Amino acid sequence: MKKIPLLFLSISLFLGHAATAAEPEKPNIMFIFADDLTYEGIRAFGYTDIDTPNLDKLVSRGTTFTHAYNMGSWSPAVCMPSRAMLNTGRYVWSAKGALKTLEKERDRGVMWSQLMSKAGYRTYMTGKWHVAVDAESVFDVAAHVRGGMPEQTPEGYNRPKDGEPDIWSPYDKKFGGFWEGGTHWSEVLRDDALGFIDDAAKQEKPFFMYLAFNAPHDPHQAPKEYIDMYPEERIELPKSFLAEYPYGEDIGAGRKLRDERLAPWPRTEHSVKVNRAEYYALITHMDAQIGHILDALEASGKADNTVIFFSADHGLSCGHHGLLGKQNSFDNSTRVPFMMVGPGIPAGKSISQPIYYQDLMATSLALAGAEKPDHVDFQDLMPIIRGEKETKLEAVYGAYVDFQRSVTKDGWKLILYPNIKKALLFDLKSDPLEMNDMAGNPEQESRMKALFSALQKLQKENGDELDLTETYSSLAL
Template sequence: MKNITLWAILLLLFSCSEEKKKENAQPNIVFIFADDLTYSAINALGNKEIQTPNIDRLVNAGTTFSHAYNMGAWNGAVCLASRAMIISGRSVWNADKFRQEWLLGRGLDQTWGKLMENAGYNTYMTGKWHVDAKAEDVFQNVVHVRPGMPKDAWKNDEMIENFKSIAGTDTSPGKFMPVGYNRPISEADSSWSAADTKYGGYWEGGKHWSEVLKDDALGFVANTKKSDKPFFMYLAFNAPHDPRQAPQAYLDKYPMENISVPKSFLPEYPFKDGIGNGPDLRDEALAPFPRTEYAIKKHIQEYYAIITHLDDQIGAILDSLEESGQMQNTYIIFTADHGLAMGRHGLLGKQTQFDHSIRAPFVIMGPNVPKGKIISSDIYLQDAMATSLELAGIQKPGYIYFHSLMDLLEGKRDKSAYNGIYGGYVDLQRMIRKEGFKLIVYPKLDRVLLYDMENDPEEINDLSDEPSYQAKVDGLFQDLLELQQQLNDTLNISHLRKKNDL
């Protein structure tokens, strides 16, 4: 009898010990990263034209940060800068300098993947990389490393050579452009089919890249059940970046008559050339100038289709995590590297300081994360890195500029950790968003724009010349100058202050 009692006590102690071990275990972290996904392209967050049932699952089961921003870029490939920031933890201009270390094989121990690995995590990466460091030097397990975008399709070899020789000098319809650019010219234009696999792109290799990434993720999740180590997954989809290709069934979900033109639609943005958004910018060359409502609707149709296709792959990943029995100790962070204009202000790309281009969806789901909550405090999407470090019990190194979001999630703070959100695009644009207003500066055009983001979220009405708003312009301009100094931004915009008598 005594022996039975002793064994019962030992079994109880062992069970409690194992339960305590599970409670204290580092959580798994799954980072799902889309490309070119704007904040307004999710059904659960207000866009009833698009079907995103699985991203909606994340929104409904987690907390959404409705105002997440990318800080900027040093070239037209905005995704490159966004990813360099999130992997290194540095702010935009410091990340530009630090990435030179990667080219020399240095600084790798300061990357997101290595910080997690050194804390005991089994790290995994698949999908779009577009970072100067080698993916294999940052993550332990790497498969299917993809470039910045799928390859464009060309009509013939002669066109390729012609385009290479004068790229960026002539983007008139039909000249020296890949298939799928400068279209549709009219409703009769059939030069491109987003569902035709003959154009390669996402179908290079035989299976759509989003589906390949999903398969990769499912394979890794299945293997995690064999290990006691926590895992960190970096799942970087190329979708919905162009060429926006999806199976025909997804295009069929979006009849043209059901697609609306954005409220801020313009045939042509008047400042496009002076801010680097003219026809020589690849993103803007996708559709002809001036924009037509039909052309924008066609591009939106293809955008929605590839997003819904992406959404299905995300759903399969969520299902696999649930079926593995590990969801109760797993945090999922979902965001994108920036937004996309898709016709707003007469633009298509992400190389502006309007919200449609710099603002991305951002959702966290996991243990004790409030369900269905929306937090409107301004954050940077690169806060995902610092957040994951806190979740993993890793002390944030001093070189990381960005902040963990856990204090906002837990209600310990209700205001942004930043004294204004900063934005910069090469030497052509600067921006500050603060206290419900946004100031945009176009240095080479001697232009300053002001928007009331609370009452004019589509950024249609410029208030910069209104006498009653001059104090607001002056205050934000001074705040922007201070942020420039803090972030090592050397672009001189002070002449605008004098010119506009700010």
């Protein structure tokens, strides 16, 4: 055997060690996920009189994408397709196909948590999963994996009615829901997260935490002290308030839809204000639990090398346009908060370029030093944050079953209701609450045709099989 000179061996070992030492340490990834949280629901954004001190801190400490969207849904349970897109990395109709073979997806190891595991991360999950494969099979550690929503009771619907006593209470534990098991589910998630952080502090591997609150999905239950923070006189009625949305029955958001049955028809100022107050209280209670989680992360010594993502699966109407749910194409339902905090991420920065919130999956893979697999449709946001490029989204695509389609481009939104051959057009810059439909304005004809063409292009790119050409022949170029 040929002997290696001792000096050469020593130099080689030193250089090898130096190269290893120079490799950047992989950041930990903490994803905090809300359910049904509209983009308006954080005080720092200036839309709503709501108390969210800990989410406000994330806004000030990191970068916010102000126009983050969910692409849509093939189901009235919008959260399920949203989470399928997030965890498979695929756009909406491709994700629907992947969902049918999700067991194979799991076996192939291509789901988000599995890709993070391959990149060297220890993975944790707690809270709402709602993806058709066991969370325990794709995370290293999983606790209190929840289904779609806390169970609602009959008393929680069609309320409150003006002039009648309200027998349902958001803080009475006898109504179950978030109180099922004795401890509020948001507090259970907090405790799980604190346990994860304690365990992660003892591990050599970086961590990936998927902390998925069921809040603020209904039933909007919170401890009494949080409910008391929002007396009815504090709550402002949405400027887009209507007694009932005129097209609700035609677009899959009518009186039979579970979400829409929470308040009586016609909507009254009182019923909407009470529903909004309870929604705000649940958000503020969730915010308090997030504060405990962030404090624990800081105390663990891991905060300086942890990237925190915060977002939600979709928004919620909660009184806008006479609607309560998320099965519509208005921004209050399709647009969500999106913040990033951590090393290499500018503080106090706001980016208005449109993104899909599911882009955080590809972004986390890039931060982990993992190559983005071919099946992942969503984009890495770090080049946008660094100012190296703009978003690849020329237009934002939106879909809800076959009842609705939308496209948002250059500050304008076209919404289509194919069942009734209805088209709506909104100038989002001057009319962000989408209250002034301009589709009947002859001066907007060319704009509507251009937006329709953009939508058809997106339909083709996304494998959307709904043919709108004949229904909207007047818009076809």
